[in-house]
Amino acid sequence: MSKPAEAKLWGGRFTGATDPLMDLYNASLPYDKIMYDVDLTGTKVYTEGLNKLGLINDDELKKIHEGLEVVREEWKHNQFVEKPGDEDIHTANERRLGEIIGKHIAGKVHTGRSRNDQVATDMRLHVRARLTKILEFLKNFITAIIKRAEAEIDVLMPGYTHLQRAQPIRWAHWLSMYATYFSEDYKRLQQIIERLNKSPLGAGALAGHPYGIDREFLAQQLGFEGVIGNSLAAVSDRDFVVETLFWSSLFMNHISRFSEDLIIYSSAEFGFVQLADAYSTGSSLMPQKKNPDSLELLRGKSGRVFGAMSGFMMSLKSIPSTYNKDMQEDKEPLYDALTTTEHSILIAIGVISTLNINKEKMEGALTMDMLATDLADYLVRKGVPFRETHHISGECVRVAEELKLSGIDQLTLEQLQKIDSRFGDDVLNTFDFEASVERRTAIGGTAKSAVLKQLASLISELQ
Ligand code: ARG
Numbered sequence: 447m448s449k450p451a452e453a454k455l456w457g458g459r460f461t462g463a464t465d466p467l468m469d470l471y472n473a474s475l476p477y478d479k480i481m482y483d484v485d486l487t488g489t490k491v492y493t494e495g496l497n498k499l500g501l502i503n504d505d506e507l508k509k510i511h512e513g514l515e516v517v518r519e520e521w522k523h524n525q526f527v528e529k530p531g532d533e534d535i536h537t538a539n540e541r542r543l544g545e546i547i548g549k550h551i552a553g554k555v556h557t558g559r560s561r562n563d564q565v566a567t568d569m570r571l572h573v574r575a576r577l578t579k580i581l582e583f584l585k586n587f588i589t590a591i592i593k594r595a596e597a598e599i600d601v602l603m604p605g606y607t608h609l610q611r612a613q614p615i616r617w618a619h620w621l622s623m624y625a626t627y628f629s630e631d632y633k634r635l636q637q638i639i640e641r642l643n644k645s646p647l648g649a650g651a652l653a654g655h656p657y658g659i660d661r662e663f664l665a666q667q668l669g670f671e672g673v674i675g676n677s678l679a680a681v682s683d684r685d686f687v688v689e690t691l692f693w694s695s696l697f698m699n700h701i702s703r704f705s706e707d708l709i710i711y712s713s714a715e716f717g718f719v720q721l722a723d724a725y726s727t728g729s730s731l732m733p734q735k736k737n738p739d740s741l742e743l744l745r746g747k748s749g750r751v752f753g754a755m756s757g758f759m760m761s762l763k764s765i766p767s768t769y770n771k772d773m774q775e776d777k778e779p780l781y782d783a784l785t786t787t788e789h790s791i792l793i794a795i796g797v798i799s800t801l802n803i804n805k806e807k808m809e810g811a812l813t814m815d816m817l818a819t820d821l822a823d824y825l826v827r828k829g830v831p832f833r834e835t836h837h838i839s840g841e842c843v844r845v846a847e848e849l850k851l852s853g854i855d856q857l858t859l860e861q862l863q864k865i866d867s868r869f870g871d872d873v874l875n876t877f878d879f880e881a882s883v884e885r886r887t888a889i890g891g892t893a894k895s896a897v898l899k900q901l902a903s904l905i906s907e908l909q
Contacts, residue, residue, distance in 0.1 A: 474534040474774050480781060482521040484571035485535050486514045488564060489543075491667040492647060493555050495659045501558075506551045513547035514539075534774075535568070536561045558659060560651035562681040562769040567647040569776065571668065573690055576784045577639050581632065583791040584697075585908055588628050590799045592901050595621035599894060602879055603718060603808035604816060609710075613819060614812050614879045615892040617803065620707075622900045627700045629904050631693070638689050645670035646680035652768040653677060682768040684758075687776045691755035694783045698748035701790055705741035708797070712738050717807040722800035725793070740797050747786050754779035812879050814853025818843050820882045821854060821873070828868050838866045853877075 464472075493510050496502045502510070517539055520526040532538035544552035595618035605615035645665035648655045654677040655661070661673045674680040711718035721738050729735035761775040822839035826832050839854075842865055846854045849861075855877035862869040875881060887893040890900065 469530075469533075472533060472771075474777060475528060475532050475538055477781060478535045478568075478777055479521070479526075479528075479538070481535050481568045481572045482526075482539065483518065484568045484575070485539055485564070486518050488567050488571065488647065488668065489539065489555055490514055491664055492559055492564075494667065495648065495664050496554070496557055496657075498660060498663065499657050501657060502554050506554065509547045509551055510543070510555060513543045513552070516546050517542050534561070534565075536564050558648075558650060558655050558657050560681070562651050563646050563649040563677075565773075566649075566681055566683070567645065567668070569684075569780075570642055570644070570646065570670075570686060573686060573780070573784075574639060574643055574669075576788070577635060577642075577690065580784070580788060580791065581635055581639070583788060583795070584628060584632050584635065587791050587795045587798075588625050588632065588904065588908060590795050591621050591625045591628070592904055594618075594798060595625070595897070595901055598803060599897060601803065601805050601808055602812060602883060604811050604813075605892070611811070611813060611816055613816055614883050616883060616894070616897050617808060618897050618901070619892040622897055622904070624700070624704050625904050626900070627704075628697075629907055631697045631700060632908070634696075635693055638686070638693055640671070641689070642686035643669075643671050645673045646683075647673075649674070649677035649680035652681050678768045682765075682773075684762060684773060684776050687780050688755070688759060688762065690780065691751070691758055691783050694787045695748070695752045695755045697787060698744075698751045698790065701794055702745040702748035704794070705744040708801070709738050709741045709745070712741075712801075716811070717804055718811070720802045720804065721797065722802070724800060725797045740793050744790055744794060744797075747790055751783045751786055754783040809879070814855045814877060815843060817877055817879070817882055818854065820876050820885070823885075824873055824876045825866065825868060828870075830868060841865050 490511055493502055493507055497504065497507045517526070520542070526538075526542065528538060529541065532541060540552065540556065543555065546552075598621075599616065599618045601617040602614050603617050603620065604611040605613050605620070645661065645668060647664045647668065648659045648661035650656070665671075665673045674683065708719060708721075710716060712721055721736070721740065723736075725738075725740035726736045727739045729737065758776055758779045761772050765772050818839045821842060822832065822835035825835035825838060830838075842854050842857060842862065845861065845865060846857055849857075851857065855874075859869065859871055859873070862873060884893045887896050890896065
């Protein structure tokens, strides 16, 4: 016999029944009702499996299915009445089914099933649906980036390393860089969906199904590609949640870098891009301000998604086999990360399809020192080793600076030849941004032909 609650140091608020606070603490219905639909579908299919075993007759199956559809309609139209004992979506749905078709029949649906294989099934179905939707969003995002790149293929801008002007590139090349990142995210997501699409249903609480249910039939009915081959793993595996959280974190990391670039480019100091009003806000104090809040939120929310991943990793790391209630902690971070990711993609699509670019500002930011490498390459083409040409070009930059010229292109042929006699009069062709960009025709480069090839291959990967 356990001691009366009053006898315990901390027992002041105990009444013998569960502490009402414990009920609240334990309940997942407030957030897991988001899975009502897949939970009902899972039960529908599961009872078909029981029917095949003769554990539920045809008439009972029909009543169960009709009852489950009534419950579905109630949820759908916000008419489902939650009751105090409804711990989670699984118990709530079963309780309600019993009220509709009678407890005698409803009491059979859970035969051989546990909430352990049930929740694992629901989660996989839910995540599969959400990720499939995200895949579609992502495709639209990548397409929007590619469209923009194709339309603005002729615009040049500085490419940066260390946030210092480095070499001229095409704006479309910058866009194509992010399309490349997001296209890897796209492929990674396809792999995650494929990997999680295995059925835990019919694993029971942990040890397996006592009536020999046809797990492959259940899997097939639910659109899974096969079953998880170990019942203990089936109920305890939440790696698909971790993978989803990791995927979202990495994707949001990419979105964050993309946003950071655009925030910098939208500042008055750069002025390369201007956000549409729809994705900016003003300041309550400074009338002149137009802030890139959409991009700042995209950048900021990446931290939140990463937090969801690291938090759940910590919840998961020491859980002994098999199901433990810690696993219920998979839900809130997962749902939050998915919602944040979905919204972020939609906002990012809006931002990239509506912003204006300022071609003059972009091209005006190109400076002749950015062609110093091209000057070195000029001599390479005359047979001089690159290590040597690098020095010579550096000297040209120094001399131009000493002479207070606006750039290396202002050096006369005589001045250049004084530095190195191998400079010919064709060297003046070097000082041309378009020509510099157009020399980079090798795969992945910034020449128009190379960028167009990148875009074409990104499009074909999306098919
Ligand atoms: N609400 C629970 C969860 O999300 C369902 C599984 C409960 N299983 C159990 N053995 N208590 O994890």
